[in-house]
Amino acid sequence: MHFEANDDLLKGKQRAQSLKVGMKEKVVQLYDRHFSGEDISGGSDSFWNEFFLLRANVRYLQAHFERCAWDELACQKPAIRRLFGHCTAPLQNHPAMGQDAIRQANALQTLASLIRGAFSCPPTAVAAAEAAAVVGGGGVSVNVGDVDEQQMDSQRPNHPNLDLLMPPNDAESIMQDLLHRLACCLSDDVVQLPIKALAINLLVTMATACDLQYNPMLSYLVSSRVVQDALLLALFEALHVNRSFIATLTYSHTPSAGHQLVVAEQSGPASSVPEPTNLLVVFLEYCSIIMQDTREQSMFNSCKLCFFILTAISEQTRHRAPTLGVDLESAPLACALLDLLVEFCHSHLMRTLPAELYQSALLILHRLLCYQKRTEIRLHYNWHHLWSALFTSARYALSCYQKQPVGTAEPQFLRSLLSLVSSVCLLLNFFVTYGDTFLPTCEVYDLLFYELIRMKSLFEDASQLSLSIISSDPDHPLREAAMQLDRSLVNIRSIIQHFSPRIDEWAEAQGQRSLTQDQVLSVVRSNYESLTLRLYSQLDCFTSFRESIPNENAYFRQLTRKIVTSVRKDAFDASQQLQAKLKDLSSL
Structure with missing residues (x-):
């Protein structure tokens, strides 16, 4: 009797399971049949048009990749590739209205799920080694920052996860076709906003498929100029018309495969370290790549648009703690943005200085500092690196001005150089005036005065240049810019003139020809009380980007x-x- 009860219980469970299977929605049943290798179209030319009218089951697709081992996915590779290829067909219908819009929405969601799923499963050591062998051994990682666009096409390695989605030999044409269709979708005013949002989501999924260093899709995104500009313009529009979208960028995290494809020296499994990716961090990484070469006008325009977007974001800065690796595990996003600006200032000291981009970078920095001052958040950052970048930018701008042939240089370019130096001086005034409210310690604030005194020659050169223009001709075309520069130097001159004699006196009294940093700082701290500075009006104010x-x-x-x-x-x-x-x- 005991065994009969167990038999009845087992039969009940089997009936429940069969009933549960029978209750699967139609699209899930089609997924299972397709991945098992069955031709679900039955030879019908219209099947896929009908298929994409079914709502994509994103969760089921993601779960399918999660429960399958790499060897199982490798066996399903032909089916995965076919589904990926059929997903691109609905994207060519423009304008998409009615059922075409439904097909596009489901196709975009399916594509994102396939990409996310394919990169969520770390390949076996054998598959990783085969991929490494294709590119000559030693690993398959590609650092996008180390190659230019002309080199990318020839240096894209074979990647086993990408191989699940498309044949390696056809990857170039497939990706370019997909990116072209997404660019059409983003740039077409007739396309509905939900479709554009799904297109942007797909591009973000491609950019965050796995770690930046090992992402094979990122090189296609970077090399596609049309997609870059269309996506950036769409992102800027979203920030411009919807203030809450900034919170979406800074607060939300996207699940990333995050696995690093590492080939062991002998044999061993590839490591998998899933990490969430903050959307703004992804954009900052992208900006870092775009900023590397602004000599071409197209890259200059893209970098300018990136700075516009960052300006809009910095007006409503939010401090979040992204996982950036290295030493920024608990650093707010403000630190990552400051690093990006420092990188730009140091890496664009070229003969034709992109003064317009430098001004944009300084505007972003000013907005960020205003937020720090307003909230009185003491940001733990290596401020010395930032001050060094400001000093270097100002010195190079002065050098560019002095090297311009007399009478042949464009007044507009010369004016932009003077304005750049003025902006640097005003930012330094901001630190002097409000630094005690957001710099982490009093020692860092003291270090600011030390750096200003150390860079005395830079500010003397700037002062001499401004005074020479002001005193030369009342109708000089640069007179107004020179007067602005002279006004921005008032406090810096006062600091240098106040501390320099006292430092010299102390050195003479101690019988020392050169002083250490600690000795200079000791003199600075003991002479703060007698220092008189000018209070600049509206130093912590800025014109809203919307108005400009x-x-x-x-x-x-x-x-x-x-x-x-x-x-x-x-x-x-x-x-x-x-x-x-x-x-x-x-x-x-």
């Missing part, structure tokens, strides 16, 4: 025309290629 946007109408008009022209050209080229293929087929 109309001044950039020409830039945005030019950028939009460029995107539209590029998309039309790519569409024409694609049409020509298709006609050529059809002609070849007809001759068979």
Whole structure:
């Protein structure tokens, strides 16, 4: 009797399981049949049009990849590739209305799920070693920051996770076609906003598929100029018209595969370290790549738009703690942004100084400092690096000005150089006036005065230049810019003139020709009380970026025309290629 009860219980469970299987929604049943290798289309040409009218089950797709081992996914590779390929077809329908819009929405969600799922499973050591062998051994990582766009096409390694989605030999054409269709979607005003949001989500998924150093999709994104500009413009528009979108960037985290594809020297499994990725961190990493080369006008425009976006974000800065690795485990996003600005200042000291971009970087820094002062958050950061970047930028701007041929240089360029030095001096005044409210310790504030005194020659050169322009000609075209520079130097001159004689006197009394940093700081601390400084008005205020946007109408008009022209050209080229293929087929 005991055994019969168990038999009845077992039969009940089996009936429940069969009933549960029978209750699977249609799209899930189709997923299972497709991944098992069955041709679910039955040879029907219209099947996939009907398939993408079914709502994509994102959770089920993600769960499928999570429960399958790498060897199982490798066996399902043909089915995964076919589904990935069919997902791109609905994206070519523009404008997408009615059922076409439904197909596009489901296709975009399916693509994102396939990419996220394919990169969520770390490959076996054998698969990783095979990928490494394709590129000559030693690993398959690609540091996008170390190669330029011309080199990227030839240096993209074979990646086993990407191999799940597409054949390696066809990856270039498949990715370019997909990115072209996404660019069309983002740049078309007729496309509905939900579809654009899903397109942006797909691009973010591609950018965060795995760690930056090992992401094979990121190189395609970086090399696609049309997609970059269209995506940046869409992101800027989202920030401009919706203030709450800034909170989405700074507070939300996207689940990332996060596994680092590492090939052991002998044999061993690839390491997998899943980490959440903050959306703003992804954008900062992207900006760092874009900023590396601004010599070409297209890259200059993209970098300028990145700075516009960062300016809009910095007006409502939020401190979050992203996982950046290295030493910034508990650092707020403000530190990552400061690092980005320091990197830019040090890496763009070229013959034709991009003064406009430098001004944009300093505007972002000013907004960030205003937030620090307003909230009185003591930010633990290596401020010496930032001050060094400001000093270097100002010195190089003065050097560029002095090297300009007399009478032949453009007044606008010279004016921008003087304005750049003025902006640096005003930021240093901000530190002097309000630094005690946000610098981490009194010692860091003292170090600021030490650095200003140490850079005495820089400010003397700037003062002499401004005074020479002011006294030369009342109608000098740069007179107003020189007067602005002279006003910004008042406090810095006072600091140097106040402390320098006292330091010399102390050195003479001690019989020392040179002093250590600690000795100079001791003199500075003992002479603060007698220092008199000017209080600049509205030093902690700035013009809202929304109010300054109309001044950039020409830039945005030019950028939009460029995107539209590029998309039309790519569409024409694609049409020509298709006609050529059809002609070849007809001759068979």
